[in-house]
Every structure is written in structure tokens, then in C-alpha cells.
Amino acid sequence: MNRTEREAAVRRLLEQRSPQVPVELYDDVVRRGERVLRRRTAARRVMWLVLFAAAVAFTVWALTVRPWVEPPSQTTPPVSGW
Template identity: 65%
Template sequence: MNRSRREAAARQIMEASSPRVPPGLYADALRRGVRARRRRTAARRLAWGLLWAVVVASAVWALTVRPWVEPPSETTPPVPGWTGW
């Protein structure tokens, strides 16, 4: 297909009337969009809630367990100059 035929075909497509849209299509699309937005908002709120719960649980765990403190020694250190008998 040469250039002039392609241009003619493109012109014919652009000049043709647009297809008829079913009457309920807009209402269906609007309803689906609203539903999708509600689901997205609910998922976002759930994710933020879970993140908040994890942060609070980690803070409570860190304050009760205190992992930064060195555990007490299980044995006594050797005393210099003491023979033991």
C-alpha cells in the first residue's frame, strides 16, 4: 500500500461517523469506577492500619525486651590473686 492509499484510508476512517454508544454504558462505567475507588481507598486504609500496628507492636516489644541491653553474665569473672583453695 503506497502513501496516498494509506492517507485516503486514514481520511475515510476519520470522516466516518463514530459508532453508537449503548445508553447504559456511562452509568456502568461510573458505577465501576466508584466501586474501584472505594476498594482502593479501603485497601490503602488497611495497609496503613497494618503498618501502624506493626510499628506499635515493635515499639512495645523493644521497650519490654530491651534488646540493646547486654544480658547479665552467667558466670562470675575470675578474681586476680585468689587461688580458690
């Protein structure tokens, strides 16, 4: 099939009347679409909640541990001048 034949076939397909969708099928599709949207919204909210909880946990950890402060020395300095 060359290019002109393919274009002619596509034109014939586009000129035909589209088939009617059964009402039951339309209702099922709408119901499924609403369910998918609800699940996506719930997943997005859970994701933001987990991200917020992780940020709060990191902030609390950083404020209590203070990793930017140098830890105290574990040994005493040498004593001189006795």
C-alpha cells in the same frame, strides 16, 4: 503497509465520528469505577492500619526486650584471694 499508508489509515480513523456509547453502558462503567475507587481506598486504609500496628508492636517489643542492652552474665566471675 508502508508508513504513508498507515498514517493515512490513522487519519481516516481519527476523522470519523466516534460511535455513541449506550446510556446503560455508561451507567455500568460509572458504577464499576466508583466501586474500584472505594476498594482502593479501603485497601490503602487497611495497609496504613497494618503498617501502624506493626510499628507500634515493634516499638513495644523494643522497649520491653531492650535488644541494645548487653544481657547479664550467666556465670559468676572466678573467686581469687581465699
